[in-house]
Amino acid sequence: MKPQARTANTSASGKTLVVAATGASGARLGLRFLGHVLGHTGVAKVHFVASEAYRLVLRREEGLDLEAALQNLPHRKKMAVYADAQLDAPIASGSFPVDGTVVIPASMSTVGTLAAGAGRNLCHRAAEVALKEGRTLIVVPRETPLSLIHLRALVTLKEAGATVAPFIPAFYQGPATIEDLMDHFFMRLLDHLGLDSSLSTRWT
Numbered sequence: 001m002k003p004q005a006r007t008a009n010t011s012a013s014g015k016t017l018v019v020a021a022t023g024a025s026g027a028r029l030g031l032r033f034l035g036h037v038l039g040h041t042g043v044a045k046v047h048f049v050a051s052e053a054y055r056l057v058l059r060r061e062e063g064l065d066l067e068a069a070l071q072n073l074p075h076r077k078k079m080a081v082y083a084d085a086q087l088d089a090p091i092a093s094g095s096f097p098v099d100g101t102v103v104i105p106a107s108m109s110t111v112g113t114l115a116a117g118a119g120r121n122l123c124h125r126a127a128e129v130a131l132k133e134g135r136t137l138i139v140v141p142r143e144t145p146l147s148l149i150h151l152r153a154l155v156t157l158k159e160a161g162a163t164v165a166p167f168i169p170a171f172y173q174g175p176a177t178i179e180d181l182m183d184h185f186f187m188r189l190l191d192h193l194g195l196d197s198s199l200s201t202r203w204t
């Protein structure tokens with residue numbers, strides 16, 4: 001059963017979000033989603049944390065250094081960036097007001113850790129806080145095929161109140177590029193965060 005939602009009372013000027021990026025393939029999903037939420041007029045602040053494995057996968061897949069890539073994002077003044085070891089960051093506490101948390105991409109290591117309630121770093125802690133406070137948590141797992149252990153962990157997260165949204169792209173909008181596929185998916189995530197979006201074409 002989903003815990004009673006307790007949305008944090010953040011600024012009337014926009015939502016406060018947490019984006020946590022972990023070391024699954026599809027590192028570009030994390031950076032591009034971060035860019036979209038930073039550019040969204042309904043978002044006042046984005047707290048960003050990436051795991052060490054995310055940095056590694058970003059380098060391997062995109063040839064990018066995370067710090068340099070963050071510098072190129074628009075509206076970066078809206079963003080606070082934390083190290084994964086920074087367990088005393090504001091987002092580690094349930095008393096810090098946050099409207100929604102998105103783990104994108106989510107490695108199965110992070111998914112399993114969250115399902116076990118055994119968080120060790122700030123990515124884990126921020127997601128655990130969302131669950132314990134009954135706030136919106138979206139987890140974007142990236143693995144195939146899924147073992148029974150993976151599936152059980154995802155069920156546990158769903159039962160605990162998370163939205164489990166694997167990156168399974170839609171095709172009915174006629175995508176021409178990988179960016180089209182990602183943006184349609186991001187539009188759906190923004191729907192779940194209560195943020196208007198016309199990033200892609202909707203089914204009518």
Ligand SMILES: Cc1cc2nc3c(=O)[nH]c(=O)nc-3n(C[C@H](O)[C@H](O)[C@H](O)COP(=O)(O)O)c2cc1C
Pocket residue numbers: 021022023024025026051052053054056057060106107108109110142143
């Ligand atoms: C290039 C690369 C790709 C990876 N892809 C995946 C993946 O798609 N899914 C996954 O669950 N783990 C993947 N891993 C393994 C994770 O990075 C590893 O389990 C790591 O410990 C996750 O740590 P984190 O959850 O703290 O980010 C990948 C690792 C590398 C180096």
